Amino acid sequence: MNTKYRDLIDQTYYFPQEEFKLEENGLHFHNIDLMNLVEKYGAPLKFTYLPKISENINRAKKWFQDAIEKHDYPGRYNYCYCTKSSHFEHVLNEALKNNIHIETSSAFDINIVEKLKASGKINDDTYVICNGFKRDQYIANISRLLNEGHKNCIPIIDNYEEIDLLGENIEEDFEVGIRIASEEEPKFEFYTSRLGIGYKDIVPFYNQKIKNNDRVNLRMLHFFINTGIRDTAYYWNELNKCLKVYINLKKICPSLDSLNIGGGFPIKNSLAFEYDYAYMVDEIINQITLACAEADVDVPHIFTEFGSFTVGESGGAIYEILYQKQQNDREKWNMINSSFITTLPDTWAISKKFVMLAVNRWNDEYERVLLGGLTCDSDDYYNSEQNTNAIYLPKYKRDKPLYIGFFNTGAYQETIGGFGGLQHCLIPQPKHVLIDKDENGNLTTELFSEQQNVEEMLNILGYGSGN
Structure with missing residues (x-):
């Protein structure tokens, strides 16, 4: 019986796909080793893969150029x-x-x-x-x-x-x-x-x-x-x-x-x-x-x-599953170490769907879960209404950290979420990393912004030094 998470993905979708593939260390996105990214920067983490922006622009230009030539x-x-x-x-x-x-x-x-x-x-x-x-x-x-x-x-x-x-x-x-x-x-x-x-x-x-x-x-x-x-x-x-x-x-x-x-x-x-x-x-x-x-x-x-076509598929977010809450006979809540409302606000506001996959532990057995954010707001969740299908992830194990990724999140989420400002329940915004290629085609990473800290929040609220 095929009970591994990788078997589930293989049976449900055509996989691997152009931007996704599986290596020993876990999921790769545009050849980015996501577990290496987590090990270097931690989670929660936002990232932007800049070359995807140019790729999509030039795809669209070619489609229009081909049609213009075809129809003279x-x-x-x-x-x-x-x-x-x-x-x-x-x-x-x-x-x-x-x-x-x-x-x-x-x-x-x-x-x-x-x-x-x-x-x-x-x-x-x-x-x-x-x-x-x-x-x-x-x-x-x-x-x-x-x-x-x-x-x-x-x-x-x-x-x-x-x-x-x-x-x-x-x-x-x-x-x-x-x-x-x-x-x-x-x-x-x-x-x-x-x-x-x-x-x-x-x-x-x-x-x-x-x-x-x-x-x-x-x-x-x-x-x-x-x-x-x-x-x-x-x-x-x-x-x-x-x-x-x-x-x-x-x-x-x-x-x-x-x-x-x-x-x-x-x-x-x-x-x-x-x-x-x-x-x-x-x-x-x-x-x-x-x-x-x-x-x-x-x-x-x-x-x-x-807009979204230009920049949307360049973005991603990685979270760690902190804990699992068994609330009743049917519902298992995997709690992420951030908030959907603040970091992926479209999932909350308009039930927008993003590609969601486990980053690691693909060889483990899977289970059906709901995903919950850290805020005390009952709307801070991601479930099958937002996801195209029910959410299945590798089984939660306290001694085996599980990381999950949301992909193609590059449009609107930072501005709607209030980048650099107040966040719901004062949950800090994550680090943000820029990923590019050098002149030899090798991937490079640069920290664009640190995770928001308490001093930044307190200054916005008026609790800064001298007050």
Whole structure:
């Protein structure tokens, strides 16, 4: 009878996989010996494998280039990174090695853009696509960037007042985009996105606010689906409505030449994950080509805004199982030495799924468990609702430490979790390690941040020295 944890994984999934393999010392992720990482830095531990960022960017570029060549598509493709997914400098530094552009969401994003320009990592040819609801500070920062000569900064109009607010602050002519307020899926509590301008209102808005405004040119139509680019009737229906708006606008607005299909690609959330990225890109290019040919208008240049897809699969978290609590006949709670709410907040807030595997002890027998965090909050757990399947791990043994890993956690978790700030129940945030490759292709590690200590917490709370 196959009762080992490795037998369970072999029977349930195709394993090993491209990024996962098993060696004598335990699980390897992108050839990173995770037990060596634990032995060097301890657990709990967050890490970022930087080369994965460049790999995913170039995968997407190739899918679009292949589709453009196949359909003889005359437009250009521009890859933008959504900084809100992870604002860290090490992430931007890696992403910007690949000749990409940037999408921003709020005022301080522009300050990051200015830092990147000052260091020579971007230049005036880099597109800065400014999304989000814009008021005083964001308007001022966008205007400053444009006034200082960054003509490829394109504010995406989110509401009826932003054209006037921008015009009051920008000194010369400028270009804008308009965001479509897409209709949400039926399961949502609301029908229409709060972001952007409704389908039926976009052409009247253009005629009223832009057409006769000598200082403003409409350059881009922005199409965003909250649930991302997926092969569903809902997605293709919304894309078709978007293309109708583009065609109607293009016929009366010659300056419109770009379509931004925001709402990114999904990332791997289990070992059973399947998604045909190349097919989706090919079909998007095909649909745009057919619609524009039928209407006899020029096809647009394509922009995408990939945040989670860019950085998500670069991240991971490792925890140690501290203790097992047998709460009743059926439920065994494995307690991790950290908190899900603070270190992987999406597991708590939106029941997001991540790849979860044991790091060591794959030759031991397995058992079904629930995972609990250290806080006193009853919602601090990870179970089969968050995981794609029931959670099985090597059997808990007090004298044999067990480590578990969560993978593809690189997007949003640090910012939503409040990196460097207060943590729920004052559970400290873990160490964070950056993993890269040197010029010879050898893996290197660098400690980015230490585990949060009590002095940092007390200072934030006002209990610092002198108080």
